[in-house]
Amino acid sequence: MRLILLGPPGAGKGTQSQIIAERLGIPQLSTGEMLRAAVKAGTPIGLKAKEIMSAGGLVPDEVVVGIIADRIAQPDCARGFILDGFPRTLPQAAALDALMRSKGIALDHVIELKVDDTILVSRIETRAKETLAAGGTVRADDNAEALKTRLMAYYRETAPLTGYYFAHHLLRPVDGMAAIDAVTSQINTVLTGGGRGNG
Numbered sequence: 068m069r070l071i072l073l074g075p076p077g078a079g080k081g082t083q084s085q086i087i088a089e090r091l092g093i094p095q096l097s098t099g100e101m102l103r104a105a106v107k108a109g110t111p112i113g114l115k116a117k118e119i120m121s122a123g124g125l126v127p128d129e130v131v132v133g134i135i136a137d138r139i140a141q142p143d144c145a146r147g148f149i150l151d152g153f154p155r156t157l158p159q160a161a162a163l164d165a166l167m168r169s170k171g172i173a174l175d176h177v178i179e180l181k182v183d184d185t186i187l188v189s190r191i192e193t194r195a196k197e198t199l200a201a202g203g204t205v206r207a208d209d210n211a212e213a214l215k216t217r218l219m220a221y222y223r224e225t226a227p228l229t230g231y232y233f234a235h236h237l238l239r240p241v242d243g244m245a246a247i248d249a250v251t252s253q254i255n256t257v258l259t260g261g262g263r264g265n266g
């Protein structure tokens with residue numbers, strides 16, 4: 068199964084992809100996580116991405132496409148994968164198509180987590196508070212200023228992907244406002260062929 072989870076920051080992409088990845092026994096590929104690891108390790112990619120990420124901007128397409136191309140080539144992706152946070156721009160989506168075509172594989176579903184903008188800020192604030200309470204380090208971009216930039220990037224660059232995947236008959240919208248379990252069960256319905264997708 069090869070899936071994309073699409074949605075604005077705070078929509079629950081990370082939470083849901085982790086749950087589905089575990090259930091299906093396939094890896095969750097989060098470009099955000101991979102980039103944060105690169106920043107922490109101080110690799111050349113990390114050094115390039117650090118400032119952009121903490122300000123809430125998008126890392127250049129060629130950087131993330133390169134990361135995903137390398138990752139998808141790993142043996143654990145042979146049975147499938149869940150893309151969480153990639154693609155985020157139309158050129159990334161086109162690059163992913165070309166990459167997958169060259170490997171003779173295709174996407175099964177693009178799951179769009181639909182949420183009201185008004186709850187995103189409070190979800191991000193809650194995530195930061197929970198991380199702190201658990202003794203963790205809050206993400207550099209989980210603050211009001213960076214969130215504004217991340218939302219703008221989402222609406223300008225990423226939201227058009229819903230049209231792109233609709234046109235490819237892959238888009239499966241689910242209600243991301245529901246409780247975590249209820250969202251998971253909607254996604255399960257899609258994956259077992261019962262979803263009201265557009266193809």
Ligand code: AMP
Pocket residue numbers: 076098099100102119120121123124125126127128131151152153154155156159208217
């Ligand atoms: P995320 O963990 O998905 O919220 O990603 C955190 C940050 O990493 C984003 O705000 C971007 O700065 C960067 N990032 C992650 N994925 C991508 C991507 N596909 N394209 C560009 N930038 C990305």
